[in-house]
Amino acid sequence: MTKICIGCGIKLQNTDKEKLGFTPDLNNPLCMRCFKLKNYGILLDTGKIQDNEKLLLSINKKKGLVIFLVDFLNIYKEAIDLFKNIKLKKVLVITKSDLIPKNIQINVLVKNIKDIYDINEEIIVCSAKTKYNLNKIQELINRESSILFTGYTNMGKSSLMNTLFHSNITVSKRKNTTQEFIKKVIAGQVIYDAPGFINEYYDNIPKNIIKPLTYQLKSKYYLKIADINISFNSDDNITIYIDNNINVSKRKILEKYNYDIVVPANYDIVIKGLGFIKVTKATYMYINVNKKLIELRPSIIGGNYE
Ligand SMILES: Nc1nc2c(ncn2[C@@H]2O[C@H](COP(=O)(O)OP(=O)(O)OP(=O)(O)O)[C@@H](O)[C@H]2O)c(=O)[nH]1
Ligand SMILES: [Mg+2]
Known part of the structure; x- marks a missing residue:
């Protein structure tokens, strides 16, 4: 039976150290790349570079509710266009709300984003770190039989999955951490974490609240x-x-x-x-x-x- 790395979704193999998915023992839950990333923060391999078009196609072939993540500092047209190109029922989630400066009123921020980028769908602001508004996400999830988390790399999809479902998916500040779709079935509900879309923009992940x-x-x-x-x-x-x-x-x-x-x-x-x-x-x-x-x-x- 094919074994899958619980950290990144890649197929495990014990034959080629140089290739993705390697583990010396197929009974290990993690591939070597995830093991080193999780335990030592070391990136052995940049991993499989996602093809954004293919990724979008596979997402659009799935069913249920799409939860599209973007953080406060990464809101720009391409990200919103990607969100708009998702054909399934969807919500836009502004993650890492713990980073948003205190002087910003969340309701004003949401209204502005809706107006400026012409978004009709619901927008929820939340944080996997502080659990702010996770009850709102949970309420949405409870109504669906299938859920998929997506967005650009590093937006915190796997972190949110881990907090909501007590899973153990690899989380890191490196790009491309999640390699393949990771499927979880919890009480008959199907939940997917998706690999992130890639871009060639700056790559910065603040740790603390932003002071303007x-x-x-x-x-x-x-x-x-x-x-x-x-x-x-x-x-x-x-x-x-x-x-x-x-x-x-x-x-x-x-x-x-x-x-x-x-x-x-x-x-x-x-x-x-x-x-x-x-x-x-x-x-x-x-x-x-x-x-x-x-x-x-x-x-x-x-x-x-x-
Ligand atoms: N401050 C803050 N940081 C977060 C939060 N959620 C995730 N992060 C950080 O964001 C970075 C990326 O998190 P991941 O969960 O690996 O992101 P991802 O979207 O799954 O990334 P890929 O798998 O590469 O697509 C990590 O450094 C996390 O610690 C949050 O709510 N607040
Ligand atoms: Mg991930």
Whole structure:
């Protein structure tokens, strides 16, 4: 009988150390990759890279309710488009609510996201870590015979599965942790954890609540955020929502940039995978990252929508 790794869903094998699914003993519940990831945080192998199109097709072939996860810092058009491309009954879950700054009103945030991205489905904000609102997720689940958790990699699908169903799926800050669909049958109910969709954006997982950083910018200054240089042509207060472990510094005179764009008042500049910057006054922005990594949107934090 085929044995499956309980950590990532891959087929176990004891013949080739170099290949995925290896374990020296087929009686082990975990493949070597999960064993090392879980116990030592060591990544032996990046794992199978998912094909987003195929993944979407297999999800759309399933039945029941889809729970699509996205965290507060990773809300951007591609993620929402992916959600919209799911043909089954679905809810959008904003996870890791423990990271959301205290000044943000959750109901305002949800309303803004619905309006800006034109979402008709229910949105639930929750945290696997603090268990905030997990009762709401549980209520939805109780009404269904089949449930599937999906979303981009690292959004916390497996963490939520583990908290809700006391399962032992491998969770890590590395991309692609879950390798295959993991099926659980609990009291006749079928529950799937899915491998994450992949992207090539920044990859950052904050550990603690985000403290917004406000800067009073003068046009001759620029900000260095991780490896990103960004400057504006107006004097304004901007607020940055990113992991507070990322270095942010104010510097003089921006030498190089490769993208410039007009940013309307009360807009967010989303840096995909990292977070976003809210500007209050209309401005011109100069930035040294690839255009693909940037999205502009009306601010999800108050602003016009307050
Ligand atoms: N602060 C916080 N971190 C969380 C929460 N849920 C998950 N995480 C962290 O997010 C990271 C990714 O979690 P996973 O559960 O492995 O994410 P996944 O969506 O299953 O990822 P893939 O299997 O790669 O698709 C880990 O570092 C978790 O500790 C949460 O509610 N709060
Ligand atoms: Mg997972």
